[in-house]
Amino acid sequence: MHDWLDAVKWDAKGVVPAIAQDARTGIVLTLAWMNDEALKRTAASGLAHYWSRSRAKLWKKGEQSGHFQHVREIRLDCDNDAILLVVEQEGGIACHTGRARCFYQRLEGGKWHAVDPVLEDPRNIYGHGG
Amino acid sequence: MHDWLDAVKWDAKGVVPAIAQDARTGIVLTLAWMNDEALKRTAASGLAHYWSRSRAKLWKKGEQSGHFQHVREIRLDCDNDAILLVVEQEGGIACHTGRARCFYQRLEGGKWHAVDPVLEDPRNIYGHGG
Numbered sequence: 001m002h003d004w005l006d007a008v009k010w011d012a013k014g015v016v017p018a019i020a021q022d023a024r025t026g027i028v029l030t031l032a033w034m035n036d037e038a039l040k041r042t043a044a045s046g047l048a049h050y051w052s053r054s055r056a057k058l059w060k061k062g063e064q065s066g067h068f069q070h071v072r073e074i075r076l077d078c079d080n081d082a083i084l085l086v087v088e089q090e091g092g093i094a095c096h097t098g099r100a101r102c103f104y105q106r107l108e109g110g111k112w113h114a115v116d117p118v119l120e121d122p123r124n125i126y127g128h129g130g
Numbered sequence: 131m132h133d134w135l136d137a138v139k140w141d142a143k144g145v146v147p148a149i150a151q152d153a154r155t156g157i158v159l160t161l162a163w164m165n166d167e168a169l170k171r172t173a174a175s176g177l178a179h180y181w182s183r184s185r186a187k188l189w190k191k192g193e194q195s196g197h198f199q200h201v202r203e204i205r206l207d208c209d210n211d212a213i214l215l216v217v218e219q220e221g222g223i224a225c226h227t228g229r230a231r232c233f234y235q236r237l238e239g240g241k242w243h244a245v246d247p248v249l250e251d252p253r254n255i256y257g258h259g260g
Contacts, residue, residue, distance in 0.1 A: 003240075004237060004240055007242060017147045017212075019149055019158055021158055027156075028158060031207060073237075074236065075237070076235040076237070077160070077234075078226065078227055078234065082161040082233075084233040095208050096208065103206070103212075104207075104208065105206040105208075105210075106205050107134060107204040107205070110133075110134055112206055
């Protein structure tokens with residue numbers, strides 16, 4: 001039924017890394033993980049779904065923040081063990097810190113520096129959860 | 131000595147996923163894996179080094195093909211467990227199949243389609259190894 005899902009070489013834990021890239025700006029937003037159910041739902045709905053390894057839970061990106069990722073392309077690499085999503089990032093914010101992307105730390109002079117601005121206070125994104 | 135290496139949250143096998151993005155075109159080229167030694171050598175040399183999980187071996191990208199990746203930026207994500215390299219891709223070919231990038235398969239109509247052209251015959255890249 002789903003040969004295209006079986007073509008993916010899921011690892012021993014049943015997941016593969018999934019990169020999200022912004023369709024408009026080209027910036028690499030996030031690296032998350034997918035299992036077969038996450039990939040199936042992503043393809044069916046057009047909205048990025050991932051597998052949270054820490055919470056052991058399927059997760060629709062934006063379900064809490066409203067920052068959904070509308071999927072324009074789903075790509076697979078030459079080894080069939082990594083996914084690339086090309087997405088339109090709702091709200092222009094992919095990171096839970098309120099930044100455009102998760103890759104905001106840059107190595108300079110032997111240290112990691114947070115070089116990208118916080119666009120919105122996470123307390124405003126996620127409510128008053130403390 | 132290397133606090134910035136210790137800041138990375140290496141997984142149980144001592145590796146993290148590392149994305150390479152083309153500095154000029156913005157396309158996502160590859161997803162590979164790094165251990166601390168690969169990241170240290172990448173930072174020291176300015177050339178991308180990875181850890182091959184299948185060969186259990188440190189690997190300088192381009193050592194066989196000549197398609198070195200000259201590193202312009204090294205970034206770390208918000209969870210400290212994924213790396214992004216922004217690179218100038220020598221030869222304009224990152225994939226061992228002779229394509230610009232490894233993510234050349236796109237999901238269309240329930241099937242994966244190879245949508246990017248082969249720019250150079252792999253036999254010319256890697257010699258006559260058969």
